[in-house]
Amino acid sequence: DTGVSQDPRHKITKRGQNVTFRCDPISEHNRLYWYRQTLGQGPEFLTYFQNEAQLEKSRLLSDRFSAERPKGSFSTLEIQRTEQGDSAMYLCASTTTSWTAYQETQYFGPGTRLLVL
Amino acid sequence: RKEVEQDPGPFNVPEGATVAFNCTYSNSASQSFFWYRQDCRKEPKLLMSVYSSGNEDGRFTAQLNRASQYISLLIRDSKLSDSATYLCVVSGGNQFYFGTGTSLTVIP
Numbered sequence: 001d002t003g004v005s006q007d008p009r010h011k012i013t014k015r016g017q018n019v020t021f022r023c024d025p026i027s028e029h030n031r032l033y034w035y036r037q038t039l040g041q042g043p044e045f046l047t048y049f050q051n052e053a054q055l056e057k058s059r060l061l062s063d064r065f066s067a068e069r070p071k072g073s074f075s076t077l078e079i080q081r082t083e084q085g086d087s088a089m090y091l092c093a094s095t096t097t098s099w100t101a102y103q104e105t106q107y108f109g110p111g112t113r114l115l116v117l
Numbered sequence: 118r119k120e121v122e123q124d125p126g127p128f129n130v131p132e133g134a135t136v137a138f139n140c141t142y143s144n145s146a147s148q149s150f151f152w153y154r155q156d157c158r159k160e161p162k163l164l165m166s167v168y169s170s171g172n173e174d175g176r177f178t179a180q181l182n183r184a185s186q187y188i189s190l191l192i193r194d195s196k197l198s199d200s201a202t203y204l205c206v207v208s209g210g211n212q213f214y215f216g217t218g219t220s221l222t223v224i225p
Contacts, residue, residue: 033213035215040125040217041217041218042121042204042215042216042217042218043161043204043215044215045212045213045214048211048212055211056211056212091160091161093213104149104208105151105163105166106163106206106213107163108160108161108162109160110159110160111160113158
């Protein structure tokens with residue numbers, strides 16, 4: 001158990017609905033990442049936070065996607081007006097910054113599997 | 118061009134075999150390198166970091182060639198439990214780039 005938790009583990013929704021996912025990182029980790037993974041592909045970076053600041057967003061993150069980490073602890077990822085192409089596994093990972101890059105190992109949560117009908 | 122490229126396989130090998138995976142990366146400024154393992158419908162888990170001098174962890178050996186910008190993973194004496202997808206990961210700055218993964222099935 002890596003200590004990163006995600007909720008819900010599975011979500012089925014109809015096209016056009018909004019969905020929100022939650023990630024609770026390892027408590028002492030100040031960096032939190034969101035990824036999307038589709039079948040046969042590796043995880044694709046969406047966005048990351050250092051503490052409460054969202055420092056980088058992928059161009060994959062359209063206007064329908066928004067992420068927050070209001071108190072620098074848990075984070076939420078919201079998808080508005082879902083589309084069938086949003087169906088994927090959404091993974092959260094946390095790490096802690098270190099002067100030694102090798103120590104920045106990412107620990108992943110179990111993911112939220114989204115199916116948009 | 119993708120940041121990280123891997124042969125997706127699949128690699129089907131008998132128990133006890135030695136198997137090697139390679140991965141290439143495009144950004145010469147990349148700083149950190151990892152191999153992750155991902156079981157079906159599970160999250161990726163760190164297998165090992167890859168150091169410039171190469172490193173070994175039991176049956177697993179990782180090598181980094183900065184000049185040619187590739188990373189390798191060697192698995193000796195394959196076990197059935199090694200069956201999984203192996204993800205090559207490269208980090209530069211604040212982002213981690215994942216390959217598509219190489220699928221390995223170890224056959225009894």
